[in-house]
Amino acid sequence: MAETWQLNAREIAPGDGKSMLGILNGAGSGKVIRVYRMWMLNNFTGVAYTGALLNLEIRAITGLTVGSGAAVTPVKHDTANAALDANVVMFTGGTVSGESATLIRLLGWSQNEPVVADTSLYTAQVLIPLGVIWDTGYGSTVLQPLTLREGEGVHIKCTTNATVGTMDIRMEFTQSSS
Amino acid sequence: MADTWVVDYTLVKMAPGKSLMSLWNGASSSKVIRIYRVFASNSNFIGNMSVSSNLEMQRISAHSGGITYTPVTRDTANAALDANVVCSTGATVTINGRLRTWQWCTQLPTRDGREYYTYTMVYPMTCLWDVGYGSSKLQPLTIRAGEGISILNKGMSAVGLIDFWVEFTQAAS
Numbered sequence A: 001m002a003e004t005w006q007l008n009a010r011e012i013a014p015g016d017g018k019s020m021l022g023i024l025n026g027a028g029s030g031k032v033i034r035v036y037r038m039w040m041l042n043n044f045t046g047v048a049y050t051g052a053l054l055n056l057e058i059r060a061i062t063g064l065t066v067g068s069g070a071a072v073t074p075v076k077h078d079t080a081n082a083a084l085d086a087n088v089v090m091f092t093g094g095t096v097s098g099e100s101a102t103l104i105r106l107l108g109w110s111q112n113e114p115v116v117a118d119t120s121l122y123t124a125q126v127l128i129p130l131g132v133i134w135d136t137g138y139g140s141t142v143l144q145p146l147t148l149r150e151g152e153g154v155h156i157k158c159t160t161n162a163t164v165g166t167m168d169i170r171m172e173f174t175q176s177s178s
Numbered sequence B: 001m002a003d004t005w006v007v008d009y010t011l012v013k014m015a016p017g018k019s020l021m022s023l024w025n026g027a028s029s030s031k032v033i034r035i036y037r038v039f040a041s042n043s044n045f046i047g048n049m050s051v052s053s054n055l056e057m058q059r060i061s062a063h064s065g066g067i068t069y070t071p072v073t074r075d076t077a078n079a080a081l082d083a084n085v086v087c088s089t090g091a092t093v094t095i096n097g098r099l100r101t102w103q104w105c106t107q108l109p110t111r112d113g114r115e116y117y118t119y120t121m122v123y124p125m126t127c128l129w130d131v132g133y134g135s136s137k138l139q140p141l142t143i144r145a146g147e148g149i150s151i152l153n154k155g156m157s158a159v160g161l162i163d164f165w166v167e168f169t170q171a172a173s
Helices: none
Strands: A003-012 A021-025 A031-043 A051-061 A063-065 A088-092 A094-099 A105-110 A132-134 A147-149 A153-156 A165-174 B003-013 B019-025 B032-041 B051-065 B067-069 B085-089 B091-105 B128-130 B139-141 B147-153 B161-171
Touching: A003 A021, A003 A088, A021 A031, A021 A051, A021 A063, A021 A094, A021 A147, A021 A165, A021 B032, A031 A153, A031 B051, A031 B147, A063 A088, A063 A153, A063 B051, A063 B067, A088 A165, A105 A132, A147 A153, B003 B019, B003 B067, B019 B051, B019 B161, B032 B147, B091 B147, B139 B147
Parallel strands: none
Antiparallel strands: A003 A165, A021 A088, A021 A153, A031 A132, A031 A147, A031 A165, A051 A105, A051 A153, A063 A094, B003 B161, B019 B085, B019 B147, B032 B128, B032 B139, B032 B161, B051 B091, B051 B147, B067 B085
16 A cells, blocks of 8 residues: 555635645655545534635646645554655645646535535535545546656645635645655 | 546537537547546536536547647656547537437526536536446446547537536557
């Protein structure tokens, strides 16, 4: 098995052009990062708010710094794993560079607080199986997962001008030497 | 693992009888393309109108014209995609078998929506083809040189937008 990490970024507020969550395998790592699955979940439980429909995009990047954002620490699936290479960084609200002009995936999202006994889409977005936004290569021995070599990364970017509410984003990835 | 690509056909405009998306492995290609999964999603919030239509996924035996989209490699260490592999919308195609038909509505999704057209922006609910994915026994949709697939708008819908997303591999045989 490959050494596996779970990245759980909580309570990310949207913003027009904001890098909601990014991961970069920085130059010098000597490692290959493979992203198997990603989720977006509507775990908001605070004061009721009126949100908006959001578009988000998955895009490749070549640079990522913390900027005015925040670092997120992934959790090992096995504490016996080697440490994650220090050149592998993950930020919410980070500053991105080298964003690819070619879209990997366009996403829609209903931003509103979930409501008890409701069937709206924003409430259904609390369900983990419905929150999957990326699973290429998961469970397949043929298809490649999203492979990040040195100097490569990926981020989820909000492209809608809305700032209320929050969402959680999760990534499941492996680290290996080749 | 096989060299893998994904292609996002973004903001595809509906039109009667239109090949909304196509993936064509040209006759001069030395590669075999295998399509593992195809998705259709309602991710566009601009100007969509309420129209239901039958869409149909087909095998095709000829392909020309259209507007092209660029696939993204899953690993930058992969060999380049054969230049004869083309991903298009609005191409002229020749049908060579009907694979699957389903109903689609291009209505604008809403934040409070409970309708199926709103749920068609939820990724796990948008998969329309996954034969062979995760199975070592079933064949994916195998596209040899001079073959392709297309999704046809069989209805008269002339308004609205739709996204398609295709996951495929390229191999020498």
